[in-house]
Amino acid sequence: MLPFSFEKVRTEQDAIRAAAAGARYIAGGTTLIDLMRDEVERPERLVDINALPMADIRADGADLVIGALARMSDVAAHRETKRLQPLIAESLIEGASPQLRNMASMGGNLLQRVRCPYFRMLDAACNKRDPGSGCSAIDGLNAGHAILGTSNHCVATHPSDVAVALVALGATMRVRGPQGERAFPVEELFRLPGDTPHLEHTLHPGELIVEIRVPGGPYARQARYLKVRDRASYEFALVSAAVALETEGDTIRQARVAVGGVGTRPWRMRAVEEALRGKPVGRDTFTAAAHLALEGTRPLSHNHYKVELLPRTIVRALEMAGGTA
């Protein structure tokens, strides 16, 4: 690990001032320390934000409001999360391990880096780590990589689970920076790789994620997260689906669907949602709608299986949410 200077701040202003001058925020450190040790990340200044009062979890009417420093385990276990947005709790529990969830913050989770193995190998070409060097995964070991939103410059998936649930539910986030405060959908945090895969998010320099707001909805309590992976637990997703249904009798009034493990960012499936609207709950409806998820997919040499697995995962998640699994 390269040397860095370390500073702990007590106020948001101090944090933002330090970050605007080039310091890097550190929360749980589970992404940052790991990558600093491998010298993939090389911040010269770290600013510890854990003393800031941003770890609250609360209900605001039907909305769930989560502070950026709230730990994954605390958010998952919180009664308001379970009451208002069980999908958030389920997607959190399916991620990482109990130890890591005790450390990892919600803000850090959204900004975690990719799990592409070449990203960590300093001697491999990787446009994300070393812009212009090439992408080792496109013709390399790419079984875990994306089939949606890829470019000729990067094909890595966004690894977060809870981000998939947040995108499905239309969550928004509030950030503060040198230019003041703004709020925007979590979905808009993530950039597509295009020809600048080293730029992953839309935060301005020095911006601090303050909180995440998950709006309530009639579908919130009929919602499930399904994560398909190589092991029963504690592994990143091959494919995952976050779905929420509002039903009236046997008819679907509206649906929310987003998927993980297949996209270069958490991927909302609006065509699938549209196809579910007004249809009867059941496998035929789910299968027909889930097929629309394949629009625009571009499998790589080793991940054709995801083309098969993606609609099946959506169907199973819908069956779980619809009570027909």
Add this chain to the structure above:
Amino acid sequence: MTKTNHDAPSGNERSLSGHDAPQRGPSRRSILQMAGGAASLAAAPAAIAQPASSEGPPTAPTTRVRLVVNGSARDLKIDPRQSILDVLRETLDLTGTKKGCNQGACGACTVLVNGRRVTSCLTLAVMHDGAEITTIEGLARGDELHPLQAAFIEHDGFQCGFCTPGQIMSGVACIAEGHATSPEQIQFWMSGNICRCAAYPGIVAAVADAAGRT
């Protein structure tokens, strides 16, 4: 316990170079660390076996922290790069806590920080000034083993023993969290601890047994 459970590691420099204390040739400790490093690299999810880059030569300690380790306050001068794991092992010589992957993936380094289980390899000590840390060395009361330690012996919860301190610390937390309610729950809530020897049936039985007694 045998040292030959794992083949000699090849190309795993991590355990040897990750030290902040100077090395004098392989000690029993470093051999065990090498064995564990090899074991957990093979077991680590999503982690690709690769030579780790060196943490660099030891540098002069530059920061002061106070850690309350197993009940006693320790005022330390540390390098801000040191993880809690490295402080425990290298600065305090508490080598019960093991370094497996050094990437958060294997759970061998699990300790309790303010009562919560964490992977100490991904936790900078400088960020935990004033924290209370409980390690495997802090569980027994004198000669009397902690109920979970006793249960691990009774149920054969280990083979080589490398993952065991992490398993036990994780298990203590798992029980305290109320997550040790069934074998399935225990499997899920202990999944952050990899056992290369696959002593899982014994581990689950030990946690279930100790949970039933507390």
